[in-house]
Amino acid sequence: MQWQRLLSRKRLGSSQKPSEITARTDFQRDFDRVVFSSAFRRMQDKTQIFPLTKIDYVRTRLTHSLESSSVGRSLGTLVGEQIIARHRLVASEASDFGDICAAACLAHDIGNPPFGHSGEDAIRLWAETSAYGSQRVGVLRDSQREDFLNFEGNAQGFRVLTRLQNRDNPGGLQLTAATLAAFTKYPRESCIGSGRFDGVSAKKPGFTAEDREHFEMVAQSVGLIRRDPMLGIWYRHPLAFLVEAADDICYRVIDIEDGYRVGHLSFESALDLYLSVLNQPDKLKQRLNGIIGDKEKIEFLRAKVINQTIIECKACFLDNEADILAGRFDQPLMSHIPHQQEMNQLIEVAREKLYCAREVVEIETAGFQVISELLERFVRVLDDVAVRGERASPRSLMMIRLIPEQFIGLGRRPVADDYARLLKLTDFVAGMTDSYAVSLYKKVTGISLPGG
Structure with missing residues (x-):
């Protein structure tokens, strides 16, 4: 894959040439189109961890998406600076990388159904076991059938962006191919044969059978590597790894903060979890002595953990850039950073203490x-x-x-x-x-x- 093509500003469903206005780039326009969409606004009343919560502080899908977008912009811009220098990219700005990641992160949960991931499970269970629905799904074949038996919020998100929002437009919101490709963490249709393809990009469906043609246009525009001549499956757009990392950073780190704020984690537990990730924890403990409130101490450490993990993910991406471009690296960046085990511990505690509350x-x-x-x-x-x-x-x-x-x-x-x-x-x-x-x-x- 080639960076100049991967940064394609061609818009799905639009024949208009990319904007020549530099004060507000095409990728910034993508961000704005997502912000002003009704599907994005509805995420303010969609579950992150605690459904239908009455506590104003706790994150919803909307606030989680905004925070992920902020992390994605930082991560993308830091990577973009190095990529531009390495490849001497002409007419590319580091902010382009950041803006693509920011827009994709902003939309990454836009297709999630009500009640979080349990909502996805509920649709799958209905398609498989319900009295009438299972019969209706049973008459379908291949990817059409698997679209329901293996219902996936990521694939639904691609529908929202390219079909359901601004439905009278070909291509829906008509986002750039670069943003749509970076959004698609799983560039595959739902029926590809069990166990045939390895790697994280083949883990879940990323688009429905009805939307395969749309994704093929996106993949062609940015030059993704196809993994099978017949099936709809490609290797990821490189920036999709950064989008995934931004989401991983936010929900692992911030879920601990939310858990503390609602009383499911003690201050000492949250403190120890954060300090275990950070370099020079003793020095940071001294800094904490100057912060009066426990809440403020947790917020301070949360910011430090996010910053350090961004730096580690950036280094991991740059170390593996050549393999990512060739389709040889297909694993989450978070699984290769120095503090992988400590970050995994955050999610394990969340599963034990929060998700089962x-x-x-x-x-x-x-x-x-x-x-x-x-x-x-x-x-x-x-x-x-x-x-x-x-x-x-x-x-x-x-x-x-x-x-x-x-x-x-x-x-x-x-x-x-x-x-x-x-x-x-x-x-x-x-x-x-x-x-x-x-x-x-x-x-x-x-x-x-x-x-x-």
Whole structure:
């Protein structure tokens, strides 16, 4: 892969030439388009760790994405300075690398369904085991079937950016190929054969069968290396490693801070975890003596850990740059940094103390019921109206009005294709906020009635 091509400013779905205005670059425009999208705003009511929390301080998907974007910009800019010097790149700025990473990081969770990763599990479980939905998914084949059995928020995010937002535009938000490629941590379709391909880039699906053509355009624009002549699978865009690292840094480090703030981790535990990652911990302890509050001490160390991990990830990327460009390096940067074990300990503690906290488990368990019930009820409605039209049951003709037209079809007539109809339904449910999903569930099940 070649850097000049990897930094392609060509926009998906647009024939316009890249902007010549340097005061606001194409990659900065990508960032702004994501910020002003409705899907981005909805992340303020989507789970990071603690669902439907009443504590203002705790992060949501929105604040996590903003923080990841900040880390991604720093990491990308630091790497960009060295890459430009190494390869004598003409007309490239270090800020371009940073802006691509910032925009991709900003959008990295934009396709996540309600209730965090348990929402993804709920959709997969519904597709595999539900009374009606499993039959509907069962008639599909290959990647169309696996899109539901192996539902993935990353693939849904690619749909949001390229199809669902600004849906009247070819290419959706019409982001640059560089940003879309850096966003796609898993550049593969959902059905590639179990165990055929190794490496982190083959771990999960990154786009649906319907969106494969869109990703092929992106891959062609930036010059990704294809891993199979027939299947839709490529090696990652190099900057996707930085996007992944920024996300990893943020959720590992910041989840510990959130855990401390809500009382699931003691001050001493959080302090020890952070100090274990840092160089010269004794010197830092002396600095802490000048900080009065425990909260402020944790915030100080959190910033120090993020900064040090950025430096270590930058060095890892630059050390492996040649292998990354050739597709020979396909592992998370975090698995090769000097403090890998200490950073792994942060996530292990979070799994033990935070992700299994009672209030988290209770709501995520309820989330399985909410998402499954919404999918099961609405797929029956859509199929009934698709097959019988105006002769569908009165219940179906009424309930379909609860679904926005863009998730049904033109004129509110469900699309004829079974796969496309089911995909539109998962678009609808995956785009819901936590609160809206709960509210709609209560209404369709009769638990809560307007005015009741």
